[in-house]
Amino acid sequence: MNSGDPAIPTPAMPKPAMQDQATAQTFAIPDNVYAETVTFVRHYTDHLFRFRITRPASLRFRSGEFVMIGLPNAVRPVFRAYSIASPAWDDELEFFSIKVPGGPLTEHLQRIKVGDTILMKKKPTGTLVLDALVPGERVYMLSTGTGVAPFASLVRDPETYDKFEQVILTHTCRQAAELAYGQEIVEAAAQDPLVSDFTAGRLKSWTSVTREPWPRTKRVTRAIEDGTLFAELGLPPFDPATDRVMICGSKDMIADCKALCLAAGLTEGSNARPAEFVVERAFVD
Numbered sequence: 001m002n003s004g005d006p007a008i009p010t011p012a013m014p015k016p017a018m019q020d021q022a023t024a025q026t027f028a029i030p031d032n033v034y035a036e037t038v039t040f041v042r043h044y045t046d047h048l049f050r051f052r053i054t055r056p057a058s059l060r061f062r063s064g065e066f067v068m069i070g071l072p073n074a075v076r077p078v079f080r081a082y083s084i085a086s087p088a089w090d091d092e093l094e095f096f097s098i099k100v101p102g103g104p105l106t107e108h109l110q111r112i113k114v115g116d117t118i119l120m121k122k123k124p125t126g127t128l129v130l131d132a133l134v135p136g137e138r139v140y141m142l143s144t145g146t147g148v149a150p151f152a153s154l155v156r157d158p159e160t161y162d163k164f165e166q167v168i169l170t171h172t173c174r175q176a177a178e179l180a181y182g183q184e185i186v187e188a189a190a191q192d193p194l195v196s197d198f199t200a201g202r203l204k205s206w207t208s209v210t211r212e213p214w215p216r217t218k219r220v221t222r223a224i225e226d227g228t229l230f231a232e233l234g235l236p237p238f239d240p241a242t243d244r245v246m247i248c249g250s251k252d253m254i255a256d257c258k259a260l261c262l263a264a265g266l267t268e269g270s271n272a273r274p275a276e277f278v279v280e281r282a283f284v285d
């Protein structure tokens with residue numbers, strides 16, 4: 001998810017102290033928060049960018065999980081949920097973010113530069129994890145917009161391929177330019193020798209664009225309903241015996257994809273009770 005839980009103000013704690021990048025105030029970093037350094041920023045469109053930060057040596061996470069991210073620009077920083085887009089083996093952490101004009105976090109986050117400090121709460125969590133799915137033959141990862149972020153992690157994780165023979169990533173955006181990050185990840189998965197050994201012939205990508213002309217202009221939900229998703233991939237329709245589904249997008253997208261999974265006879269899973277599909281909401285402000 002790239003998402004917005006309600007703002008969680010963090011109480012100031014005694015130490016260590018740090019300078020507010022925007023206002024030069026000095027305040028304390030709470031014990032449950034890491035202060036990490038930005039190592040890379042790339043802007044894709046007026047609305048989307050990705051960034052990488054140093055990874056704390058003590059951080060352990062499962063691919064697909066999210067963390068709470070904030071900036072040291074207030075005594076009580078605003079934190080928002082961000083899926084970790086890098087795989088668990090990467091020595092840095094990557095995030096993919098929307099830019100919301102006037103958004104409490106992204107208005108400031110979109111201006112970060114290499115060397116700036118990012119705050120990150122120490123506990124990763126989430127349901128878009130392999131542990132929440134029972135084994136199967138293939139896993140579909142259905143995403144819209146920045147909902148592709150957790151799957152950017154999962155498609156580069158060897159464990160995904162240990163568990164599933166085939167991995168299908170779908171990404172739908174309003175404009176074609178918004179597909180770029182997901183396409184980069186899929187291309188990297190095909191070319192990077194670290195990853196291509198297990199993705200070769202097993203990772204398939206399906207993309208669509210809904211608000212400008214493009215070779216495929218259909219919501220994924222419509223493509224599931226009318227069968228074109230399966231026809232284009234050369235696969236049979238969802239089957240609870242073989243297929244698992246992970247869903248990440250807007251509230252409405254999740255509700256509609258979930259209804260299609262339920263209609264196909266799939267059961268929703270969780271960390272406590274793994275089953276055949278899992279969902280997580282992606283939005284941030």
Ligand code: A2P
Pocket residue numbers: 144145172173174209210211219220221249250252253254256257
């Ligand atoms: P559309 O352009 O037809 O609304 P958003 O930025 O609103 O989250 O949309 C991102 C992408 O997700 C768009 O391509 C949008 O299509 C699509 N989308 C929005 N709502 C749904 C839904 N309920 N089911 C499937 N796709 C959706």
